[in-house]
Amino acid sequence: MSATVNKKSAKDVKNIKEVVRADVVSATVNKKIENRESKIKNLQVPSLEHIADSIHTWLYVTCSPALALIIEFALVALCVIGLFSMLGLVLILMERKVSAWMQVRLGPNRVGPGGMFQTVADTMKLIFKEGMTPDGADKFLFNLAPFIVMIVAMVVLAPLMFARNFQIWDINIGVLFVAAVSSISVIGILMAGWASNNKYSLLGAMRSGAQIVSYELSAGLAILSIVVLSGSLQISEIIEAQQTGWWIFKGHIPVFISFVIFLIAVTAETNRAPFDLAEAESELTAGFHTEYSGMKFALFFLAEYVNVFIVCAIGATLFLGGWMPLHIGNWSGFNTVMDYIPSSLWFLGKTFFLIFLIMWFRWTFPRLRIDQLLNLEWKYLLPISMVNLLLITLMAILGWHF
């Protein structure tokens, strides 16, 4: 009996041992998997979000909070200025290459590999050029105007989300902030046109004023339609609302219409062809910046391109999901592959796609006339976007969107 018991117990012990061993094995396997996952997570560490976070924590650990804050301010300012100049160089080169491609030319190809440093050379030339002020000009306003235009372009960068959890200032009225601040740039343009004491400049500035003020309405209504759908003005929340799909896909035709209206309106707001009446080369020589030369001219030029970047970034954020990767329903394989692409690349890719669209407009369309421009806004775009906003509001209330 005892022997059998012993045998049994021995068997049990054996069984238990096996079970324990199996448990140990599975535990080690699990540990290994966890290790691998954490390794994968560690691999993702050098994202913009982590860099910003680690700098932030390091600063607050080593310095007093006030000093850390000041250092952070300085760092952000440096980053914005760096981004500003980089954008200027990249976008101007891109514009020249795109235009060359559309005009059966080669474009810049002498300075640097593939003409990459052509814009650098041009900037150097502009820096060394004398910034002249005409005799009859209002000197203070004349010199102030380019800085106003540029500062506005810099400030508007604040709420933009460049990657996952990476932005300067997640203000809770982000979209409103962008719309409000960007409208100040018209003051800079009017100032430049008035202070130049040149009739061409004045005409260009007046055109620009009429144009920007009118098209801000359509742009605002188009932005509002996304605000209605997301239920928030905060940029991060608007992007978060597109976790399940970008608004342009989720929002049926009305959102697509507002996307098109947004594109038209921001093309007009940034004074680019076919709405480049403010500078209308064949009519007003160079419009509001006719009298500017050297670096003062370069600031206008730079601000124009940074503005293009900003409006395209806002378009990408509102309609194309910002840094959100492209997810298609239940295709988990496809979705994980998409997740591996860094969020900053998603954001930049979408933004540069929109920038390309706007450049495409510029190099294929003739210019509108001033009365046609205003007719287009007040008689067509504004009523359409108002009705469209009503439709979208209805859609949001009834939950018809996906």
Add this chain to the structure above:
Amino acid sequence: MYRETEIIKSPGTDLDSEGDLVINIGPQHPATHGVLHLVITMNGETIKKVEPHLGYIHRSIEKMCESLSYRQFIYVTSRMDYLSSHINNHGCALCVEKGLQVEIPPRAKVIRVLMDELTRLASHQLWWGAMGMDVGALTPFFHAFREREMINDIMEETCGARLTMNYMVPGGVMADLHPNFQSAVKKFIAHFKTKIDEYDELVTDNMIFQNRTQGVGVISKEDVISYGMTGPSARGSGVQCDIRKLYPYEIYQSLQFDEILETGGDCFSRYMVRMKEMRQSLSIIEQLIDNIPEGDFQAKTKAVLKLPKGEFYSRVETARGEFGVYIVSEGGLTPYRIKFRSPGFSNLSALDHMARGSKLGDLVAIMGTLDLVIPDIDR
């Protein structure tokens, strides 16, 4: 400043009201395609008066011709309307031949017409590109120059020059055709036939372009005649004025081509006339390129030409309109007096009439469709 005050106070106009803006467009301005100076009185964006000021590129070509022999003066006319220099030379050569009563060989006639039509095509291509630029589209310019380059290459092979060809001489043409001429022209025709459809796609069918040109700068048939407008600008208002049809010279009477007439009288009609004329020129070249007769390219003339005493006039159809050459001869080695009737001057004179009441952007579009070449206006 002097000009501004003078215009505002000139009698007979209601321009001295407050709030008028006087703007000098030119002499250096991207829209005038040369040194044309327009003084514009505007109220806001609406144009009240346009006053062209000429003389910035006046070289007194007519006076210069009086001291040049009948062989030499032809080449000065290349510098007038430099975009249809062949046709200018052609008109002068015709006038001298009329005086000398020289019959030119059939091969020379065909070569002259071929060159004329190629020049017309090149000129219209450049106009198309510049027109696009005037209404704010920069891309057409480069596309037009791609095709124009082929014509320039053909010209360079045969005539030795690309712009001021100086190929026509009294009695025929200066040299025989280059052996590559026929194949190059055929290649060009095949290429351009596809590209002209592309032109239509890029600009003609564009909604913005049509809005910018339709109903803009309208001029009636009667006004066209009273202003003395000629060429495609006049045919856009339905006036028959094609010298090649009305007073055929060389072999134009035996060729199959249509005089393009549009009835709108606006910028778009003038635009369409030129676009259709390009296709007509292509068909003329196609008819001739395989039928160039053999023989001399130049009639035998004396080394020193002397026109008999009298007055001689001949006219040709350039790319811009009627070009007339009027020679008064006293029987000497040089003409006693020469007068050129250039199309650009009369066409420009109608600008004020067309532009009044329209916007500043329209003025540029109107100037674009008038196809002004300033050295042709100023001479």
